[in-house]
Amino acid sequence: MTTYSICVLPGDGIGPEVTDCARQVLNTLASGAGPSFTYDTHPAGHGTFLSDGHAMPETSLDAAKAADAVLLGAMDVAQIPPGGGDPLGDMRKGLEVGASIRPSRAIAGVASPSDDIDCVVVREVTEGLYSRIEYQVDADAACAVRVITRAASTKTARLAFEQATARQNAPNPTHIKGRVTAVHKIGVLKLTDGLFLEAAETVARDYPDIEFETRNIDACAMEMVREPEHFDVILATNAFGDILSDIGAGLAAGLGLASSGCIGERWAYFEPVHGTAPDIAGKGVANPCATILSAAMMVRHLGETASADSIEGAVADVLAAGDVRTGDLGGNATSAEMTDAIIAALQARIG
Numbered sequence: 001m002t003t004y005s006i007c008v009l010p011g012d013g014i015g016p017e018v019t020d021c022a023r024q025v026l027n028t029l030a031s032g033a034g035p036s037f038t039y040d041t042h043p044a045g046h047g048t049f050l051s052d053g054h055a056m057p058e059t060s061l062d063a064a065k066a067a068d069a070v071l072l073g074a075m076d077v078a079q080i081p082p083g084g085g086d087p088l089g090d091m092r093k094g095l096e097v098g099a100s101i102r103p104s105r106a107i108a109g110v111a112s113p114s115d116d117i118d119c120v121v122v123r124e125v126t127e128g129l130y131s132r133i134e135y136q137v138d139a140d141a142a143c144a145v146r147v148i149t150r151a152a153s154t155k156t157a158r159l160a161f162e163q164a165t166a167r168q169n170a171p172n173p174t175h176i177k178g179r180v181t182a183v184h185k186i187g188v189l190k191l192t193d194g195l196f197l198e199a200a201e202t203v204a205r206d207y208p209d210i211e212f213e214t215r216n217i218d219a220c221a222m223e224m225v226r227e228p229e230h231f232d233v234i235l236a237t238n239a240f241g242d243i244l245s246d247i248g249a250g251l252a253a254g255l256g257l258a259s260s261g262c263i264g265e266r267w268a269y270f271e272p273v274h275g276t277a278p279d280i281a282g283k284g285v286a287n288p289c290a291t292i293l294s295a296a297m298m299v300r301h302l303g304e305t306a307s308a309d310s311i312e313g314a315v316a317d318v319l320a321a322g323d324v325r326t327g328d329l330g331g332n333a334t335s336a337e338m339t340d341a342i343i344a345a346l347q348a349r350i351g
């Protein structure tokens with residue numbers, strides 16, 4: 001039985017609660033023939049800024065690099081003043097992650113605007129409009145610099161085509177579309193999106209079995225709402241992907257179930273797409289599913305496919321049964337009750 005070392009960065013708000021729930025689910029795997037985990041918890045986020053003066057201590061980043069994988073809760077980045085640290089930016093740059101993988105899939109038993117959505121947004125996360133290069137021109141004007149490089153675009157495109165291939169080759173594919181849609185605004189962003197699309201087209205040539213198409217961001221946003229079943233893998237620059245992945249989450253089962261993983265060649269970290277939910281933090285009522293599903297992505301990334309399938313299946317079982325649900329899903333279960341139900345379903349699956 002393999003043991004993996006996990007660096008946990010619980011962060012702020014509901015982050016500590018939901019990462020605790022995910023750990024309990026991960027710990028259940030060892031009672032089957034699954035892997036076991038050791039955890040190393042480190043500070044990061046707004047609370048860390050308040051206590052230590054910096055939101056992303058070097059020691060936390062080093063611990064993240066030393067672990068087999070990283071599980072992150074949520075971070076209140078909006079509260080961190082300029083110069084106070086940029087935990088998500090530091091993680092994404094420091095761990096050299098190529099892109100964030102953000103699946104959106106309707107889940108049986110959970111009401112959602114679309115029953116047909118089953119797609120993955122592969123979003124570049126280190127540059128683009130979120131390059132963090134901004135300057136004040138004068139009192140009345142400020143600029144943000146949209147940086148696009150061939151290296152990051154190529155890395156992200158490759159991850160998108162790898163995702164499309166993996167989805168096509170999955171044993172029980174829900175949708176066999178084999179399609180990558182690259183999103184752009186080439187009519188306006190001629191140089192930056194010109195380079196991004198050129199990199200994507202070059203990578204596409206290595207994947208003749210995957211259909212490659214492009215969409216303007218505005219048209220893509222509308223088509224996602226009108227015809228979500230069209231999409232398989234959506235390849236996007238940073239800000240466009242940020243928005244489209246929330247549209248995907250909204251069309252599927254909401255942010256309470258939206259998971260993500262930031263994957264690079266050496267390191268990877270996994271986090272729910274949702275934020276810190278300060279209104280319910282500390283009350284024990286947050287939906288732990290997004291973090292549990294992010295942990296499942298982590299387990300899959302570690303090569304433990306059967307265990308990842310079991311966790312995803314257990315979450316699906318509980319949601320389909322419908323009797324244990326947190327408030328965001330229309331129920332009144334606590335995070336602990338939801339986690340216990342998922343653990344029981346997982347135990348039933350892994351024997």
Ligand code: IPM
Nearest residue numbers: 075077078088125130242273
């Ligand atoms: C996300 C979040 C972050 C991002 C914010 C909090 C910086 O919105 O991961 O989608 O856009 O990078």
Ligand code: MN
Nearest residue numbers: 242243246273
């Ligand atoms: Mn976002």
